[in-house]
Amino acid sequence: MTRFSANRLTPYLFAAPAALVMLLALFYPIGYMIWGSFRAWDPSQSITETEFVGLANYARLLADPAFHESFWVTLVFAFSVVSVEMVLGVSLALLLDRKIRGMSLLRTLFILPMMIAPVVVGLVWRYMFHQSYGTINRMLEAVGLPKVDWLGQNPLLSVIIADVWQWTPFIFILSLAALQSLPRSALEAARIDGATTMQQIWHIKLPLMAPVLIVTLLLRLIDAFKVLEVILVLTGGGPGLQTEILALRIARTAREFRELGEAAAMSNMLLMLLMVLTLGMFAFTRWQEARARRLRFTKEEEG
Amino acid sequence: MPPIRLEGLVKRYGAVEVLHGIDLDMAEHEFTVLVGPSGCGKSTTLRMIAGLEDISAGEIWMGERAVSNLDPKDRDIAMVFQDYALYPHMNVAKNMSFSLRLQKRPKAEIDRKVRDVAEMLGLSPFLDRKPGELSGGQRQRVAMGRALCRDASTFLFDEPLSNLDAKLRGQMRAELALMRQSVKKNMIYVTHDQIEAMTLADRIVVMHGGHIQQQGTPTELFRNPANKFVAGFLGAPPMNFLDAILVSQGGDLMAQGKGFALRLPPALAARATKLAYKQVTLGLRPSDLEYVPDAPEGAGLNLKVIVSEYVGAQSVLICDCGDARVTVEIKSETPIALGETLRFAVRPEGLHLFDPKTEVAI
Numbered sequence: 001m002t003r004f005s006a007n008r009l010t011p012y013l014f015a016a017p018a019a020l021v022m023l024l025a026l027f028y029p030i031g032y033m034i035w036g037s038f039r040a041w042d043p044s045q046s047i048t049e050t051e052f053v054g055l056a057n058y059a060r061l062l063a064d065p066a067f068h069e070s071f072w073v074t075l076v077f078a079f080s081v082v083s084v085e086m087v088l089g090v091s092l093a094l095l096l097d098r099k100i101r102g103m104s105l106l107r108t109l110f111i112l113p114m115m116i117a118p119v120v121v122g123l124v125w126r127y128m129f130h131q132s133y134g135t136i137n138r139m140l141e142a143v144g145l146p147k148v149d150w151l152g153q154n155p156l157l158s159v160i161i162a163d164v165w166q167w168t169p170f171i172f173i174l175s176l177a178a179l180q181s182l183p184r185s186a187l188e189a190a191r192i193d194g195a196t197t198m199q200q201i202w203h204i205k206l207p208l209m210a211p212v213l214i215v216t217l218l219l220r221l222i223d224a225f226k227v228l229e230v231i232l233v234l235t236g237g238g239p240g241l242q243t244e245i246l247a248l249r250i251a252r253t254a255r256e257f258r259e260l261g262e263a264a265a266m267s268n269m270l271l272m273l274l275m276v277l278t279l280g281m282f283a284f285t286r287w288q289e290a291r292a293r294r295l296r297f298t299k300e301e302e303g
Numbered sequence: 304m305p306p307i308r309l310e311g312l313v314k315r316y317g318a319v320e321v322l323h324g325i326d327l328d329m330a331e332h333e334f335t336v337l338v339g340p341s342g343c344g345k346s347t348t349l350r351m352i353a354g355l356e357d358i359s360a361g362e363i364w365m366g367e368r369a370v371s372n373l374d375p376k377d378r379d380i381a382m383v384f385q386d387y388a389l390y391p392h393m394n395v396a397k398n399m400s401f402s403l404r405l406q407k408r409p410k411a412e413i414d415r416k417v418r419d420v421a422e423m424l425g426l427s428p429f430l431d432r433k434p435g436e437l438s439g440g441q442r443q444r445v446a447m448g449r450a451l452c453r454d455a456s457t458f459l460f461d462e463p464l465s466n467l468d469a470k471l472r473g474q475m476r477a478e479l480a481l482m483r484q485s486v487k488k489n490m491i492y493v494t495h496d497q498i499e500a501m502t503l504a505d506r507i508v509v510m511h512g513g514h515i516q517q518q519g520t521p522t523e524l525f526r527n528p529a530n531k532f533v534a535g536f537l538g539a540p541p542m543n544f545l546d547a548i549l550v551s552q553g554g555d556l557m558a559q560g561k562g563f564a565l566r567l568p569p570a571l572a573a574r575a576t577k578l579a580y581k582q583v584t585l586g587l588r589p590s591d592l593e594y595v596p597d598a599p600e601g602a603g604l605n606l607k608v609i610v611s612e613y614v615g616a617q618s619v620l621i622c623d624c625g626d627a628r629v630t631v632e633i634k635s636e637t638p639i640a641l642g643e644t645l646r647f648a649v650r651p652e653g654l655h656l657f658d659p660k661t662e663v664a665i
Contacts, residue, residue, distance in 0.1 A: 185388035188355050193402035193453070194376035203401070207392040 030271075037264035043254070050261070057265035067266065069241045070249040077156065077245055078224035081163045086217055088164065089171025090209075094201060096172075097179045107176070111169040118166070122233025125162040126151070129234070155235045155243045162230055167223075171216055178212035179205065211288055218281040222274055246270050305366025305456065306331045307352065307489060313360035314347050314513075322347055322513045324361065329506070334483055334490045338500040339510035339536070346461055348510070349493045353459050354378050365457070381450035382459040385466060387442045389434040389449070395421070396430040399448045420451045423482075440471045447482075457489040464499065476502060497537050501525070509533045526652075531584060531662035534655060540589045540619055542655070543629045547585040549575055557601060558585050558656065561625025566601035568651040574665055575656060583665065584657040589619065589632040591653025594639070598648035606631065607644045 129150035237244035354375035528534035606622035
């Protein structure tokens with residue numbers, strides 16, 4: 001081997017162990033899943049004993065109203081939590097981007113929910129939502145409002161509230177970081193140009209934060225599609241199928257209905273949906289980098 | 304275009320006072336330059352006039368209006384920032400028209416205004432470009448254009464040229480000088496560069512340590528600096544300072560030091576004789592020395608040339624005088640050799656004396 005080619009190989013050699021782990025821990029299960037999705041597969045069978053059924057699992061899913069329901073619930077859940085979290089998180093960041101005493105303590109308090117294990121979040125909220133001795137209903141009662149049957153009558157709303165509570169801080173800290181890195185002088189120029197606080201937010205701050213906000217939004221969306229623990233603990237998917245998001249349905253299909261093939265097909269569909277989102281995010285960052293490169297290039301050209 | 308008046312302006316950050324009562328009157332349409340080394344409070348003063356910094360004490364008047372409690376937008380000002388502070392997500396036209404669009408002016412009027420200003424600044428081909436796609440000089444122009452579009456009565460400049468390279472800076476300085484002939488506005492300009500101050504200003508305000516050291520026209524300040532700081536700050540190469548003692552010699556007052564004895568001109572001598580002390584600091588500008596081999600006793604001094612810096616038509620000589628260094632500016636064609644001791648004549652009006660303790664001019 002010449003010295004030249006050895007030098008060129010070095011980075012690949014360094015990456016090799018990680019690539020090997022990826023291959024074993026990621027691509028092998030995914031491949032297994034894809035292969036399994038084409039077979040009629042009961043958990044008692046090993047995969048070699050299963051029968052190849054082609055696209056039958058997928059066809060059955062597409063015709064299955066329960067799957068449709070679950071898919072719809074997932075979409076509603078993901079898009080509502082992310083929209084509410086974005087609005088709340090960004091607004092909080094805009095409000096708290098200032099120098100006041102005890103700000104760092106406040107910020108730490110604000111991001112606490114994010115640090116709690118999801119199962120615990122689920123348990124806490126199940127208690128808070130409880131019909132008769134839950135904190136929320138007791139508070140409603142104390143101010144003279146009627147009790148609400150949170151988990152029975154408004155299950156989707158309840159899980160959305162819990163998720164918003166847990167994940168708004170994520171958007172908040174990223175937005176705050178974005179806000180604090182904005183060029184101060186551009187904001188001062190806007191003040192001199194006569195922009196009110198709202199106009200500064202609308203015309204200067206938000207457009208300049210947009211790159212960070214878009215990546216944050218896509219990250220949260222990807223995450224929201226995979227949510228499981230909080231809902232499992234809070235409602236277990238019920239009542240009926242009202243909060244049965246895809247991740248939960250996949251677990252039930254595999255364990256209760258003993259249809260590993262169908263569960264694998266469902267996982268694949270979720271995976272493809274997430275892939276589209278991820279590719280969207282990559283496309284966005286690539287576009288941004290290309291733009292930054294172009295700008296740098298023009299700058300160098302003109303000195 | 305109301306004249307601007309600062310009255311006992313004080314700025315404190317916590318317990319630290321950085322501006323100690325600035326009083327300043329600016330006439331209508333005057334180009335005022337605040338100049339001083341970094342940390343002297345000039346930018347803070349400008350930002351207080353703009354309304355970007357709170358005022359700890361004192362008052363700012365624009366005509367008959369006290370403005371210290373007004374928002375920047377209500378002060379009728381436009382500002383050009385050191386880093387241009389353009390809005391990166393808007394193109395040049397949008398940047399320049401931002402304030403007009405906020406005021407909801409008619410579109411035709413905005414378009415006309417932007418076109419006119421772009422024409423004047425040579426920005427017409429770039430109206431669709433984003434700031435990131437412009438060179439430093441072009442961005443600087445956009446920043447100016449944005450201020451011009453606003454039609455405010457007062458323009459504030461915060462070191463607008465310091466991010467440009469030397470050649471471009473000279474060019475933009477000339478353009479600014481040209482622009483101020485056609486734009487009749489109050490202009491307040493902050494810089495640490497004394498050349499910008501000298502070339503642009505109607506009135507220079509030299510600041511140091513949160514105080515105004517002296518204010519006046521460039522010529523006044525250059526000819527009659529009020530103290531050693533102003534004398535040393537304005538003019539390049541800077542003024543030479545030598546320790547000297549005042550001695551009477553045959554009816555004349557002489558400033559005598561190691562390696563020189565110079566006769567004071569009558570007016571200066573009259574002021575100097577009244578002093579209670581004899582120890583003074585003598586100031587000599589490099590341009591007030593001239594190579595005259597037969598300069599008479601008391602009107603010249605002998606200097607040993609140790610370095611010669613050729614800068615084109617002029618050369619700057621660094622010379623030994625006793626145990627001090629003296630710089631001299633001479634025409635490059637003057638025949639000199641390193642290591643030689645030469646005789647230089649001093650222009651009598653080029654002699655400055657300072658109190659060595661208070662540094663105030665005598």
